[in-house]
Amino acid sequence: MNGREQYVAFKAILVKEVLRFARIWIQTLLPPMVTTALYFVIFGRLIGSQVGDVNGFRYMEYIVPGLILMAVITNSYANVVSSFYSSKFQHNIEEMLVAPVPNYLILLGFIGGGLARGLAVGVAVTGVALFFTPIPLHNLWVACSVLVLTSVLFSLAGFINGVYAKSFDDISLIPTFVLTPLTYLGGVFYSVAMLPTFWQSVSLANPILYMVDAFRYGLLGVSDVSLATAYAAVVGFVAGLFGFALHLLNRGYGVRA
Amino acid sequence: MIPALSLRNLTKVYKNGVTALHGIDLEVAPGDFFALLGPNGAGKSTTIGIVSSLVNKTSGTVRVFGHDIDTGLAAAKACIGLVPQEFNFNIFEPVVEVVVNQAGYYGIPRRLAFERAERYLTQLGLWERRHDQARMLSGGMKRRLMIARALVHEPRLLILDEPTAGVDIEIRHSMWSFLSQINAAGTTIILTTHYLEEAERLCRNIAIIDHGRIIENTGMRQLLNRMNSHTLVLDLVNPLDAVPELPGFIASRVDDHILEVEVSRDVNINMLFTALSARGIEVGSLRNKTNRLEELFIRLVGNKEDAA
Ligand SMILES: Nc1ncnc2c1ncn2[C@@H]1O[C@H](COP(=O)(O)OP(=O)(O)OP(=O)(O)O)[C@@H](O)[C@H]1O
Ligand SMILES: [Mg+2]
Numbered sequence: 001m002n003g004r005e006q007y008v009a010f011k012a013i014l015v016k017e018v019l020r021f022a023r024i025w026i027q028t029l030l031p032p033m034v035t036t037a038l039y040f041v042i043f044g045r046l047i048g049s050q051v052g053d054v055n056g057f058r059y060m061e062y063i064v065p066g067l068i069l070m071a072v073i074t075n076s077y078a079n080v081v082s083s084f085y086s087s088k089f090q091h092n093i094e095e096m097l098v099a100p101v102p103n104y105l106i107l108l109g110f111i112g113g114g115l116a117r118g119l120a121v122g123v124a125v126t127g128v129a130l131f132f133t134p135i136p137l138h139n140l141w142v143a144c145s146v147l148v149l150t151s152v153l154f155s156l157a158g159f160i161n162g163v164y165a166k167s168f169d170d171i172s173l174i175p176t177f178v179l180t181p182l183t184y185l186g187g188v189f190y191s192v193a194m195l196p197t198f199w200q201s202v203s204l205a206n207p208i209l210y211m212v213d214a215f216r217y218g219l220l221g222v223s224d225v226s227l228a229t230a231y232a233a234v235v236g237f238v239a240g241l242f243g244f245a246l247h248l249l250n251r252g253y254g255v256r257a
Numbered sequence: 258m259i260p261a262l263s264l265r266n267l268t269k270v271y272k273n274g275v276t277a278l279h280g281i282d283l284e285v286a287p288g289d290f291f292a293l294l295g296p297n298g299a300g301k302s303t304t305i306g307i308v309s310s311l312v313n314k315t316s317g318t319v320r321v322f323g324h325d326i327d328t329g330l331a332a333a334k335a336c337i338g339l340v341p342q343e344f345n346f347n348i349f350e351p352v353v354e355v356v357v358n359q360a361g362y363y364g365i366p367r368r369l370a371f372e373r374a375e376r377y378l379t380q381l382g383l384w385e386r387r388h389d390q391a392r393m394l395s396g397g398m399k400r401r402l403m404i405a406r407a408l409v410h411e412p413r414l415l416i417l418d419e420p421t422a423g424v425d426i427e428i429r430h431s432m433w434s435f436l437s438q439i440n441a442a443g444t445t446i447i448l449t450t451h452y453l454e455e456a457e458r459l460c461r462n463i464a465i466i467d468h469g470r471i472i473e474n475t476g477m478r479q480l481l482n483r484m485n486s487h488t489l490v491l492d493l494v495n496p497l498d499a500v501p502e503l504p505g506f507i508a509s510r511v512d513d514h515i516l517e518v519e520v521s522r523d524v525n526i527n528m529l530f531t532a533l534s535a536r537g538i539e540v541g542s543l544r545n546k547t548n549r550l551e552e553l554f555i556r557l558v559g560n561k562e563d564a565a
Contacts, residue, residue, distance in 0.1 A: 002364075004364070008366055012358055012361020012362055012367075013362070016350075016358050023349070086347075090346075091344075091345035092347040094311055095346065098311060098334060098339050099359070099363050099410075100331035100364070102331070256311060256312060257272070257306070257313070
């Protein structure tokens with residue numbers, strides 16, 4: 001395929017992916033807004049008022065970045081894992097496999113879909129948050145780049161989960177038992193500095209901590225870990241997962257008998 | 258002339274150890290209307306799957322219009338339009354999007370894709386249903402949707418894996434004339450089907466595959482000429498209580514009103530009627546027991562079964 005044809009093919013996959021989640025927005029865009037509103041009411045308003053300031057911010061403000069990022073992570077992941085798995089389940093992935101579109105574009109198309117849903121949810125959740133508290137913006141570039149990289153990273157992770165999944169159970173296993181715990185323990189609701197030294201070092205093994213922290217730096221300007229470490233970790237993970245996902249696709253793992 | 262499809266010593270062993278193809282060789286000329294026949298589990302879909310790169314081959318070579326799938330996969334894919342045996346579109350997508358998206362994966366710009374989608378969906382009688390989700394179509398309509406989808410990039414080789422399964426007679430006939438037109442316009446077609454009348458009517462060349470081996474590969478006419486006898490079924494006007502003596506024919510009684518007679522190719526049917534008249538047997542109507550190809554097919558595949 002020449003460059004123009006590749007562009008057309010990529011756009012076709014991306015548009016299809018975006019339409020897929022947009023068509024079922026009640027399942028894809030609305031729930032994170034409702035959940036986030038609940039978090040703000042319960043943790044921000046009711047409990048937060050008893051907690052006092054964290055790193056110089058009201059508790060409500062302190063948890064905003066983490067809540068936004070949590071929604072982005074969950075939704076990017078969910079979008080790609082369910083889209084890829086269902087296209088495998090219904091066999092419509094074959095529509096792409098029989099066509100001359102290169103595998104890296106198939107991968108980019110699915111990642112693009114996850115990114116689009118991640119960002120759409122990110123914006124929606126930010127809108128909800130603004131009802132509860134003003135949100136400062138310390139560094140736009142850091143905030144945006146961390147948001148995009150995180151979304152891409154978890155879209156890739158969702159893709160890999162979708163490739164390995166053999167049943168609908170398999171697509172909820174990782175989100176429930178790995179993703180959710182790591183997110184909750186990734187400093188969304190607290191500063192790691194509040195933990196005992198031992199648990200601080202354990203927390204540093206959690207990649208989500210770096211993203212939450214970097215994103216919080218982008219909005220609030222406060223952080224627990226170094227920004228460079230955070231970027232290095234995220235970019236490293238994105239590159240590694242991309243290579244691995246492409247390898248699986250080239251081998252036809254789970255899609256070609 | 259470069260063949261539309263050339264398979265050399267193609268084998269497939271599935272992960273569960275099933276050997277679906279034991280080294281098959283096959284050549285399909287450009288412009289041909291080719292039948293790939295065989296009983297359930299013979300390896301037809303496996304062969305088609307490998308050609309369309311949905312199944313990894315174990316060994317052997319596949320060339321599509323000269324493009325080897327090991328070295329020129331994208332070029333080979335661009336030549337092929339596939340109508341698979343199982344429905345494989347997203348059932349929640351509107352009909353027109355199924356076709357337009359497929360065009361996109363071949364790099365066809367959206368505007369052109371819409372024009373072609375309109376043309377093929379109209380020809381296949383689905384344009385009125387274009388905004389319906391694909392799941393709302395009937396089984397026969399879903400098959401036609403897959404045909405429209407396979408044609409949207411105007412492939413040189415159209416491969417149809419049982420396209421008429423579950424399609425009513427009227428639609429089947431219109432599909433036949435549609436496929437004949439496409440073929441007459443230059444598209445090479447490979448068809449699998451269990452309706453042998455369909456293969457006999459449409460196809461010029463034929464391969465029969467059984468247990469992963471090609472057991473017959475020849476012209477349709479040559480194959481049919483090879484039949485040295487066929488069976489006629491006679492509906493009798495008056496009941497008959499014993500098998501009559503008909504010199505030169507092998508007759509058997511199905512019930513008291515039906516007689517089956519095997520007629521060899523070099524015998525004139527008039528002789529049969531002379532013999533029947535001589536015995537005062539009146540024949541109300543007459544038909545072939547099965548379609549000719551069907552009779553041959555059963556013998557070919559059946560013999561193989563006995564040998565195995
Ligand atoms: N994914 C698979 N894994 C393991 N074995 C398979 C797979 N697909 C097909 N087979 C086996 O390979 C053999 C050939 O199957 P194939 O689907 O090619 O037959 P077919 O000629 O298309 O039959 P039908 O007329 O029933 O469609 C069968 O024994 C089948 O069970
Ligand atoms: Mg089959």
